[in-house]
Every structure is written in C-alpha cells, then in structure tokens.
Amino acid sequence: MVRGHAKAEAQQKNAKKLADAKGGKSLKEIEKAREAGNAIICPKCLVGMPSYKIFSQHFESKHSGPVPDEGKFR
Numbered sequence: 001m002v003r004g005h006a007k008a009e010a011q012q013k014n015a016k017k018l019a020d021a022k023g024g025k026s027l028k029e030i031e032k033a034r035e036a037g038n039a040i041i042c043p044k045c046l047v048g049m050p051s052y053k054i055f056s057q058h059f060e061s062k063h064s065g066p067v068p069d070e071g072k073f074r
C-alpha cells in the first residue's frame with residue numbers, strides 16, 4: 001500500500017505545517033505542563049519549570065530582554 005502510506009505522510013506534513021503556523025505549541029500543551037507539576041511555563045519556549053527562581057535563571061541564560069514578572073504566573 002505505497003499510495004496509502006504516502007497519503008498518511010502528506011497528512012502528517014500538513015498537520016505539522018498547521019501547528020507551525022499557529023506558533024507551535026498550543027494552550028493545551030501548556031495546561032498539560034502545569035498539570036505535570038510545572039508551576040511556571042516559559043512564554044518564549046514553553047518549557048515548564050517547577051519554580052520562578054529556576055525560570056528566571058533559564059530566561060536570563062536562554063532569552064534576551066527583561067524576565068517576566070512573577071505575578072504574571074499566579
């Protein structure tokens with residue numbers, strides 16, 4: 001079933017394109033990270049972090065600009 005496989009692959013590519021167009025990760029993924037015990041989600045790369053202190057260290061080393069205020073995550 002070569003044709004069927006090619007079709008499935010094309011659909012996967014389309015889905016990925018759609019996700020990229022929307023800016024990658026969805027709100028649902030952020031919620032999932034929260035449920036997994038990550039108190040802070042980096043707004044730039046959407047990686048979950050267990051505390052604001054760890055997040056601010058991450059933000060300073062990985063991203064430019066001011067670290068978002070802790071109050072924004074409450």
Ligand SMILES: [Zn+2]
Nearest residue numbers: 042044045062
């Ligand atoms: Zn980040």
